Amino acid sequence: MLSQTENDLLSRVGPGTPMGELLRRYWHPIGLVGDATDRPRKVRVLGEDLILFRDKSGRAGLLYPHCAHRGTSLYYGKVDDHGIRCCYHGWLFDADGTILETPGEPEGSPIAARIKHGAYPVHEYEGIVFAYMGPPEKKPEFPIYDLFVRPGRRLVHAKVHSPCNWLQIRENEMDPVHITFLHTRMFGVQFVPAFGALPTMEWRETPVGMMYVTVRRWKDWLWLRSNDMILPNIARVAGIEDAEGET
16 A cells, blocks of 8 residues: 555646656646637646636637736636737736736836746647646657547547546556446446456556456457556547447
């Protein structure tokens, strides 16, 4: 059993934590494209509260929530042609955090050139908004995996709120036993009856994460099924078919 110190090391992901700094080296899905609109939206990512919006030029932005001037919440900001304008003094912040206008400052004020509002790069792909929250010099290319582009396949966009830490979600994806009990034996068949057969199991490390392989004996069939996880935030779940080929 993990100690509290070990549990915190693995599960705490806020700024400055060891796991948080590691996870910030990756691109993370933070919402659907439809979430980024001209109405600012609060999002919480890796322990940080942020503001997601889309300016009238079509650029999505992910900014620190409080104005760099007087700390007013940008949740109440007004989206402009280029960026978002603070409701308190009208300061205008571009989607990348650049300060474009500082109304109320003396003419020739150098403040806009000296400071920049906190912001994270975003990338939109197949209906999903991704963000990179690590050091700029460590930013990787946005990864395009084979499961994104396989012929005949399409990405289905959905959001699920899970009030737990990131590790519990990843652990659940690599736990085939809970399907037998939680989703079949304990509360009735929620997917297919064949899940009620307890499988033989094997876990393997892969170059990008890990996978499991299970084999179930169901009626006159052997059902082999595998799931794989691309760390830190992608799971590829096999299609559900029972021994009679029904999907």
